[in-house]
Amino acid sequence: MGILMGIFAPEVIVQCLITIKYIVSQLIKFTIPLLILFYVTSGIAGLPKNSGKLLGKTVGLAYLSTLGAGLFAYAVASGLFPVLLHGAGHLPEAHTAIKPFLQLRIPPMMNIMTALTIAFIFGLGISNHDAGELRTVSNQGRDIIEMFLNKVMIPALPFYIAGVFADITVKGTVFATLKTFSLVLLAIIVMHWIWLTIQFCSAGIILRHSPMKILHRMMPAYFTAVGTMSSAATVPVTLQQTKRNGVSGPVANFVVPLCANIHMSGSVISIAGVAVAVMLMSGTTALPTLLQALPFLAMLGITMVAAPGAPGGAVMASAGLLGSMLGFTEEMIALQIVLHLAQDSFGTACNVTGDGVIALFIDRMTTHEEIAGDDDLQEAPVSINDSLYSE
Template sequence: MSLIIKLIAGILGGILAGLYLPLGLTELLYTAKVIIGQLISFTIPLIILFFIASGIAGLPKTSGHLLGKTVGFAYSSTVIAGTLAVLLVLFATGFFEGSIVYEAAKGAELKGYIQLEIPPIMSVMTALAAAFIFGIGISQLNLGQLKDVVDQGRDVIDALLAKVIIPALPFYIAGVFAEMAVAGTVVDTLSTFGVVLVAAVGMHWLWLTTLFIVTGLMLKRSPLELVKNMLPAYFTAIGTMSSAATIPVSLRASKANGVSEEVANFSVPLCATIHLSGSTITIVTCAMAVMFLSPTMAIPSLLEMLPFIFMLGVVMIAAPGAPGGAVMSALGLLTSMLGFDESAIALMIALYLAQDSFGTACNVTGDGVIALWVNRFSEKAE
């Protein structure tokens, strides 16, 4: 929760700086935003390369039938959740009408004191292809030393995110909102923020309701009973903002729902890494909201968003465990597939982090459903 408080402080500080500080001081904040933005852009391909390669290489090779079912159900859940989010946002496009502009107007642009460029060492798609090649190769050929390299690379990037980039995000966001305050567009943007956040959390609950009703019908059990058993995991995730930290509670909740020991011990920890339906809902919702807000982006259709959703389901494997890890992993797709610029990325990060705990709670609660499905179809196969 401290990150959210810092984020709010960054938004308020940026607005006040843009409105009341001399332009020269505001441009100091803008300079910090530019530098942090360059570091983020440089890090995106490395996140994808090391986290996806490490994730694929680390998938358990035993219990093949459980692995296939868990991965299949988790990916399907993520893709369907993202697709439904697109449909609901398109249905509610009236909330975003009005051509709200979040970019600085001409004549009101801030300039940084330092012109710094840190080009990424590879493109996003190159990183994604390399991650799959090395991840699958390491797994199939049992290359222990190379696995250690990608694991250590993942640890380095994870430390960079946790100790540098994530703590610097409030300053990055402050620079963005200072720029909007100077341009006079901050009020309209903030009013839309509230609508988007409420919509994202509402979609989480709608998705979980759908999952538990379908699961209850399939298992011929009360959905309310299943939800009740998963509530401790939901509220724990809100507090921890981490799927991994909630695993012990999720395991107890899944077993209370009747999932066998073997399935629960396998599927729940794995889903904490690969099943991020709540995060996907938020990313899709926030991305479309930012595109609606932008004067330079066209409103995407479902067909235009589907490739992004399919790729997002894959990239979510790379999501670091730190708060905001999912959106950091998705930045590469946002820039390469949806055409997000630096201002759009900053708004995306701010929107996502404001509800990160609820997205994590949706992920964790959905993990319990995946475990129930795997348990059901494993019993049927036997």
């Protein structure tokens, strides 16, 4: 509709769409620090206090997988996309050809790094000192931000996207952009599949399982995530299929729900791949080397803790880092959001399917004594299976 309006609609209609796009972009920039503050604080504060070594292993392995996925995606995209997108055209200049009716600036309360720092300090403090009132505040703040996203931001996104495309149609770059979109989306989905292949082949070799068998058992979780676009909504299926892969009940009950919040390999592949494409299309930002992009990818893995529970939350949480660390303009962030949302379900599916691999590794690394020493795991309803790897 944005393209059609950009071609055929009167200028006043296009100006209305561009006004909506401008206001929504201001709200996005205002909301991102609050989203990170409350989601990260609530997530860290909610981590089990008495889960000791198992918690450390799970968080460490999930972060390494997320960071590895980002490095893989950035390396592949920076090598492939310059050839793939050669001659596809560039993004329009950062300024808007048709100005919005109302330029209402809504500055954020804090920057991204301030929000992250506060979230880590208070999240760890709440967890260690059992600060019940602060935990309630962080949880209620998270719920309010989620309600705002669900009631205001998400319903406004179609108009925002229409405004983006009406804008680039007026500027005459829409068809080159659409051609680029299709190539980038296909490449990113293939990168998801390659990363899953790497994960399951590694698990098969190290754990002496058949990679095809364990991947086959996780496919119901993959397809459920494609349909729901939510790691949290897919947890029951992921948990069931993980146990069918031989993971003990206590470990699966602990690892799968936790990884649904912290293991975002598919989302990071999507964000890193799209970011490379947008930088190449912009023609105004030099493409950083993999070493130069490492700080961004490392911070992105941490920031993804803020993504769960919010539809499209991964790209919303990353927008601040894209601007502050990679120099993205408002126009570049707008296209980043559009591209990410177009394949968000496949990134989520990659996330949850990889959770099964994390659970397999944690189950092999965990001893009966560690499980017995953790009060949270002792309460797990499923007993340990002594013949986990008999197949």
